[in-house]
């Protein structure tokens with residue numbers, strides 16, 4: 001076991017975990033504002049701030065996105081880590097999608113972790129979702145980028161489910177052997 005300094009931020013990072021079952025209630029505007037403030041504060045290369053984020057809270061829109069997604073990849077294809085049939089957004093009341101001109105995956109990743117750790121700290125659950133990417137390619141991509149007011153040529157980088165957790169999963173194991181100190 002590692003000796004870890006007792007600290008609120010460290011505790012939230014160590015206790016964050018992916019949540020895939022959410023309560024149906026929407027998160028509050030104050031909670032959403034807090035997540036947006038933390039997303040904005042994320043570092044980016046040369047402070048280029050390449051990421052544009054849409055926080056989708058329109059349930060009808062999310063439902064239709066899922067239908068288009070499943071129509072595209074197949075209704076019987078396991079697109080998720082745990083379930084084949086549930087929506088890509090795991091029925092979360094808020095689904096954030098990050099886009100950029102080009103492939104700023106590193107910047108999007110850092111912003112994503114800011115959102116996920118801040119969410120944990122204020123009692124929310126999150127699930128990072130890459131598998132929805134095909135929705136934002138080709139014809140369906142054009143349709144949904146237009147609906148979200150995202151330029152056609154921009155790249156979808158990552159999605160994040162956000163909501164009140166309705167499960168307490170086991171922590172996923174980590175491979176400690178990959179981390180060594182050279183003194």
Ligand SMILES: Cc1cc2nc3c(=O)[nH]c(=O)nc-3n(C[C@H](O)[C@H](O)[C@H](O)COP(=O)(O)O)c2cc1C
Pocket residue numbers: 016017018019020079080081082127128129130131132171172
């Ligand atoms: C880049 C990335 C993509 C992911 N995509 C999905 C996804 O499409 N669907 C999903 O249910 N979980 C997805 N996850 C969540 C991972 O499965 C999860 O983080 C991992 O199993 C470790 O579990 P933990 O977050 O609870 O520690 C993704 C996570 C990352 C970092």
